[in-house]
Amino acid sequence: MPSFTGRTALVTGAGRGIGRATALALAGAGADLVLLARSDGQLSAVADEVRERGRTSTTVVADLSTVDGISRARRTLSAVGGIDIVINNAATITPMGPSTSVETDDVVAALILNVAAVSAINSALLPPMLAQGWGRIVNVSSGLAGRPASFVGGNAYVTTKAGLEAHTLNLAAEIEQPGVTANVYRPGIVDTSMQAWIREQDPQGIGEALHGQFVTYYEQGSLITPEASADALLRHLSTSGTGEIWTVASAPETAGSAPIRP
Numbered sequence: 001m002p003s004f005t006g007r008t009a010l011v012t013g014a015g016r017g018i019g020r021a022t023a024l025a026l027a028g029a030g031a032d033l034v035l036l037a038r039s040d041g042q043l044s045a046v047a048d049e050v051r052e053r054g055r056t057s058t059t060v061v062a063d064l065s066t067v068d069g070i071s072r073a074r075r076t077l078s079a080v081g082g083i084d085i086v087i088n089n090a091a092t093i094t095p096m097g098p099s100t101s102v103e104t105d106d107v108v109a110a111l112i113l114n115v116a117a118v119s120a121i122n123s124a125l126l127p128p129m130l131a132q133g134w135g136r137i138v139n140v141s142s143g144l145a146g147r148p149a150s151f152v153g154g155n156a157y158v159t160t161k162a163g164l165e166a167h168t169l170n171l172a173a174e175i176e177q178p179g180v181t182a183n184v185y186r187p188g189i190v191d192t193s194m195q196a197w198i199r200e201q202d203p204q205g206i207g208e209a210l211h212g213q214f215v216t217y218y219e220q221g222s223l224i225t226p227e228a229s230a231d232a233l234l235r236h237l238s239t240s241g242t243g244e245i246w247t248v249a250s251a252p253e254t255a256g257s258a259p260i261r262p
């Protein structure tokens with residue numbers, strides 16, 4: 001397992017799922033944590049788990065789906081300071097359903113959370129990384145960004161994730177400091193509350209084909225654990241590559257690491 005001792009990592013959406021697993025994996029690899037989400041109780045529980053691993057943690061309660069929420073989060077994160085690694089993981093899969101039925105406000109909120117908040121956090125935290133000559137930015141996307149037509153009923157999600165990937169690759173090309181990298185991570189199909197939420201939806205509302213696809217993932221045992229996805233992310237994070245689209249399957253192997261299913 002790579003070591004991040006002496007580094008401080010921000011993980012957004014750190015209260016559960018892939019974000020929680022990534023935060024705990026980073027703590028296990030020696031990093032101190034800044035944990036961000038809306039649910040204070042979930043963040044506090046993860047903060048306790050980080051401390052059990054001997055690392056410090058700071059929690060930031062913020063709603064990244066509004067411009068005001070992003071502004072407050074940027075001020076708080078700049079005040080916390082010292083962030084070397086950013087894992088932009090928080091996202092929404094909503095609104096779902098036929099494109100003729102979705103509310104514009106919900107599409108705007110998805111664009112803000114899944115794209116604009118990431119851009120705003122990166123622009124706030126990049127200058128100190130450039131100044132110190134080392135930094136890691138990882139933006140958590142989805143394999144669906146590479147095959148948007150396969151996710152009929154999830155137009156907002158694939159649109160935002162494609163935008164997020166464009167933001168990341170363009171930012172990586174803009175960064176001239178070789179010690180500072182920006183990469184996309186596609187985490188695989190992961191057993192989290194996001195997957196469970198889709199399975200709980202009325203098939204009529206989000207589309208029977210889409211609903212059936214997610215039920216099949218679950219029933220066929222295709223879901224990987226958040227911990228397996230986080231492990232692959234950390235193995236990528238130990239490399240110096242930039243402007244790359246990382247996947248679970250393409251994670252470099254390290255001694256003793258378990259094989260990861262795509």
Ligand SMILES: NC(=O)c1ccc[n+]([C@@H]2O[C@H](COP(=O)([O-])OP(=O)(O)OC[C@H]3O[C@@H](n4cnc5c(N)ncnc54)[C@H](OP(=O)(O)O)[C@@H]3O)[C@@H](O)[C@H]2O)c1
Nearest residue numbers: 013015017018037038039063064090091142189190192194
């Ligand atoms: N699970 C999968 O199969 C899968 C597949 C491909 C990509 N992904 C991506 O992986 C990432 C994590 O997904 P997940 O499955 O772990 O999701 P999850 O279990 O739903 O967790 C999402 C996290 O984001 C936070 N969050 C949501 N809305 C927020 C907001 N407005 N402001 C701040 N934080 C917010 C949530 O906390 P609060 O609700 O407390 O704010 C939670 O901590 C996402 O980028 C997702 O698109 C997941």
